[in-house]
Amino acid sequence: AKQYFKIIIKNIEKISQIKSIIVQGRHDVICPPLTALKLANCWNCAKIEIVDDAGHSGFETNISKKLINALQMIK
Numbered sequence: 001a002k003q004y005f006k007i008i009i010k011n012i013e014k015i016s017q018i019k020s021i022i023v024q025g026r027h028d029v030i031c032p033p034l035t036a037l038k039l040a041n042c043w044n045c046a047k048i049e050i051v052d053d054a055g056h057s058g059f060e061t062n063i064s065k066k067l068i069n070a071l072q073m074i075k
Contacts, residue, residue, distance in 0.1 A: 005035055012042050019045045021070035025054035025063055 020043065024036035033050060040048040049070070054060040058067060 005039070008039065009042055016042075016044045019074065020047070021073065022046055022048045023051065023063060023066045023070060024048060025051050025056055025060065027054060028056040030056045 022036050022040055022043075024031075024033050026033055036048060036050075040046045049066050051060075051062045051066055054063045058064060
């Protein structure tokens with residue numbers, strides 16, 4: 001995952017003007033929240049939503065809710 005993060009950061013200017021919402025589980029051990037926070041800080045138009053009671057899966061109840069809300073906001 002670290003190699004992908006480095007590639008994204010290296011090319012962030014290509015997407016920096018795209019509005020986005022990063023949904024991140026606080027207990028995610030696969031993609032740690034610190035990484036998402038670093039990405040949000042580099043991405044001008046990104047907003048980050050931390051889900052306190054979730055890990056990595058998009059199928060977790062509160063992650064799913066945040067993802068659906070994010071999609072509603074950007075449609």
